Amino acid sequence: MFCRLKSGGVLGIDGFEVDVEVDISNGLPQISIVGLPDKAINEAKDRVRSALKNSGFQIPLKRITINLSPSYLKKQGTFYDLPIALGIIKLSNGINIPEDFVIMGELSLDGKINSVKGVLPVVLSLKKLGYKRFIVPQGNSKEAAIVDGVEVYGFESLMEVVGFFLGEIKKEPTRVNLEEFFKDVESFDMDLSEVYGQYEAKKAIEIAAAGFHPIMLIGPPGTGKSMLAKRLITIMPPLTFEEAVEVTRIYSVAGLLDENIPIIKRRPFRSPLTNASESALVGGGTIPQPGEISLAHRGVLFLDEFPEFSRKAIESLRQPLEDGRVTVSRVGGRISYPAEFLLVVAMNPCPCGNYGNPYKPCVCTPLQLKTYQSRISGPIMDRIDLRVWVNPVEKEDLLGMNSGETSAQVRERVIKAVEIQRQRFKNSKTKYNSRMTNEEIKKYCPMTQEAKNLLKTAIEKMNLTGRGYMKVIKVSRTIADLEGEEKIASHHIAQALQYRIKEKTPTL
Ligand SMILES: Nc1ncnc2c1ncn2[C@@H]1O[C@H](COP(=O)(O)OP(=O)(O)OP(=O)(O)O)[C@@H](O)[C@H]1O
Ligand SMILES: [Mg+2]
Ligand SMILES: [Zn+2]
Missing domain, CATH: 3.30.230.10 (Ribosomal Protein S5; domain 2)
Structure with missing residues (x-):
């Protein structure tokens, strides 16, 4: 039978x-x-x-x-x-x-x-x-x-x-009833306006959100770095239904779906702890499982206290950051998971936390600074498009509780910039400016003569790597998109360059 x-x-x-x-x-x-x-x-x-x-x-x-x-x-x-x-x-x-x-x-x-x-x-x-x-x-x-x-x-x-x-x-x-689930997708229990001051850092996370640019927030303790990172998903456009299904597939494989909430409707925010192993981050194992970087697909991967992560874990991000996918080997072959995440890392500039702080002295020895610095390799730094110094909040901002725009206001601009990219890349695998190929950079990044001149001077002065150079152009593309400008102008380049500057930060 x-x-x-x-x-x-x-x-x-x-x-x-x-x-x-x-x-x-x-x-x-x-x-x-x-x-x-x-x-x-x-x-x-x-x-x-x-x-x-x-x-x-x-x-x-x-x-x-x-x-x-x-x-x-x-x-x-x-x-x-x-x-x-x-x-x-x-x-x-x-x-x-x-x-x-x-x-x-x-x-x-x-x-x-x-x-x-x-x-x-x-x-x-x-x-x-x-x-x-x-x-x-x-x-x-x-x-x-x-x-x-x-x-x-x-x-x-x-x-x-x-x-x-x-x-x-x-x-x-x-x-x-999916409509029921998607009803409240734009309401969050936190808002960008809860962070006082920090206007420069807020501008930077807006650029990061709009073009999916990896970003680093550096500054002394208690300045709002973690607060800002956690609010990133509140300024990103809602997932489309197709994107939501794609993310949900990953959560299904990981066994992380709530049986009563069958779809991941919001962009994920993942913040693994500093002791996370390489395989917890990138995935794998005997019964292969997606790691944190895949669980953060289409959302944010936040690595707080970045230098505390193991060197191996940090280095394992290199390939996925480039490809938007991760391949893990296992017995009998290799499998790959999507991993198009927005990387946000936060750190203090030195072990005591006060290097560059105008109000408190840094008490670290040169050796301590050097050891701290060596934890993050050049190739990883090179892959971070935006490096932002988060200073202590200005007293007036703190006392006046000056908060600036709400998440909804910022999100409106981000949505427009993302829509421009959607049109731009409609026949390409690329989705965001940060992932443009060199061909696409050539095609989609027209510049004014002034912008070209500025870029030329910068290469000479700043000793940019090839990747660094391309990243400056990609970031300035996003800044121009946020302003609705087709041609990249010199002030866009200037702003993008500012995010690669190494001063004040011994770790860069
Ligand atoms: N800019 C700010 N606006 C409002 N509150 C702030 C701001 N910065 C810090 N705070 C307050 O301080 C607390 C700590 O902020 P947060 O965790 O974001 O600091 P951090 O920069 O990540 O510090 P650390 O380097 O120690 O991780 C917040 O919960 C908040 O109450
Ligand atoms: Mg923090
Ligand atoms: Zn110090």
Whole structure:
């Protein structure tokens, strides 16, 4: 006796089709599974056996062989408990389970169905292959139901699914009202106007938000660096629906979705702690997981107290910053995750924190300064487009609680600049000025003669690297976009250059 049920698997943030084939034949009573890694096989067998028994099913005293194909793709063990158990029941009890249902779910020993990671990517990919009906754990049913044009049925237990296929339990497909979720997407519980003074730093984060430029905030303690960083997502344009789905796929694979809030509707803000390992940051592991940089995709990755991160962790950001993706190796191949994040780092200029502070002296020794400085390599510094000095708040600003514009006001300009870029790059893979190729810089960055002259002088005086030079142009493109100017003028270049200046900051 043989049957085949359909399931799925995840590679990176893409889904693929898996056939679960079950064969029951005469022979020594045993269950054998092929197509899974060794350890996962035994665990799956034990779970399926107990779940069947505790749901009141007899396990046939025969030889049961299960094949998960294609065998060359690495599969996560727990997805297949439910289709395996249903296959055995189908053959031994004769219930009708149509082959076009895609079935996934982990079983617990008592027959309950547990949520699994990566349901959304599977539903999206298998829909493209023509599948329309999905059986998923109840806890995953809302995330699956955000996909248009499919029927998703969520279940709590093996018995319940069997009842459904026997026609004894009626079940409506899960529905979610996405408009409801997106309703409050522009209201935040913090606002840029809560930060007093710091107008220069605020301008810099506006530029960062508009062009996705990596930014560094340097200054003494208690000047508002962390406050500013946390408010960045409040001045960024809302995610489009497609972007929200893209981000949600990553959270699905990471198992970080709330079962009642099936979509990540806001740009993520991730701030890993300084002891985060390289793999926590970039992803990977035996069962590969997206890291913090991918969880920050389309949002902000905030590394506070930047020099405290391990050198290895800091260096691991180099490639993703360039590519907008990260590739991690694992047994049996490599996988890649999207990682187009806005990098924001904050730090004190020296161990005591007061280097360059007009009000307090720095008490660090030259050796301390040097050690601190050596923690951040040249190549990483080179990738940071905007370096901003955050001074102590001016007394008048603090006393007068002068706050300047609200997030909504700034966001309006950012949205316009992002829209200009959307038009500019509509036929390109590039989305933001910070990611322009050299070709695109040539094409989209016309300059006035004065601007060209200024840039020329700056190369000579500031000893810019090739990358540094390109970055100045990219940043000035964004500044011009924020002003709605087509041609880059000398004051745009001047402003961009100011963000690469090394004075006052021993670490640059
Ligand atoms: N510019 C500011 N406007 C309003 N409040 C501020 C400002 N700067 C600092 N504060 C107050 O000081 C607290 C600390 O600010 P924040 O954490 O942003 O400082 P920081 O620059 O990140 O310091 P550190 O270098 O120690 O991390 C804030 O919670 C806020 O109450
Ligand atoms: Mg801070
Ligand atoms: Zn110091």
